[in-house]
Amino acid sequence: MTDSFLGKENEVLVESEKLLADSPELVTPETYAKLTADYARLLKNFSRIIRISDRNELRLQSVSDELEIEKKKLEGVAGQLAKYLPRQIYDSIFKGDQSIEIKTQRKLLTVFFSDIQGFTHISSVIQPEVLTHYMNAYFTEMSDIAAKHGGTIDKYIGDAMMVFFGDPESRGPQEDALACVRMAYEMQERLAELHIQWQREGLQHPFITRIGINTGYCNVGNFGSHSRMAYTILGGEVNLAARIEGKCEPGGVLISHETYAQVKDFVEVSERDLLELKGIALPVKTYAVVKVSDTNRSHTSDLRIDIKGLDKMIVKPGNLSMPDRLSLVARLRDMANTLEGIKPHD
Known part of the structure; x- marks a missing residue:
């Protein structure tokens, strides 16, 4: 780089020395010699400075390459870490919005719990490798739905799943509660479809979940010690x-009165008898979710199917629980796909 960068200067120096040699009578030899010597010295010093700059540039490039490698390593570690933290918590930490200290605050949250009915028995009769495969598929499907609705996944506890709405991001108590109920309903819808798919694959023990939702004030934040902590709610x-x-x-969604008060304009429910719950001082009023909608109410009159080649079928929507209705919808959809020759999703 040095020679090419100073090419013109070198040419001037060569021409000047040639002029002095060919026509000494045009200039005082001593003066011209001193001038060219000074010029040569300056050119040499400048050339040395450029070589040092070139070496520094190479070092900087090397450092930049090393930094890029370390950056990719850090991004890889961060990407792996993200799988162990709720997405919202991960984002807030890396944006600097979340402090890494033992600190909590009180917030109005909507809390979701689910577990699989009879999981202890299921785990005793299914091979561990098969169980692991379907549990991972189950949690993947449920987690995707939770993320879609903006839920903060707190933890997985065996076959149970805990999600909450309202922290670190909140759309307001009503929207948080409604998002949670819609998430729960969509989970049961998806599970009704998965039951058919997994049964076709040979799974003899379907994953039938129970879901409970409540809205109230909770302590949320970092709990634990200075060496290890968890972001959770209590x-x-x-x-x-x-x-x-x-x-x-089994297969249903049961909500507290506090949650129902937030979402009553968007859900159809069946009120349940007061519950006496362990550890809860007063009886608890709950509602079984029948349907979740924006504006339209579900169809309640009888549905009749009377087609040649089929046994006559009468569906009484008012007599169907949410689990039964979702199962019926999923099976009718599967039958329609079979008639159309549409293969089930993998």
């Missing part, structure tokens, strides 16, 4: 959500 309202889930019918 409080009586969390325990109540877990207790309600235990009383839910």
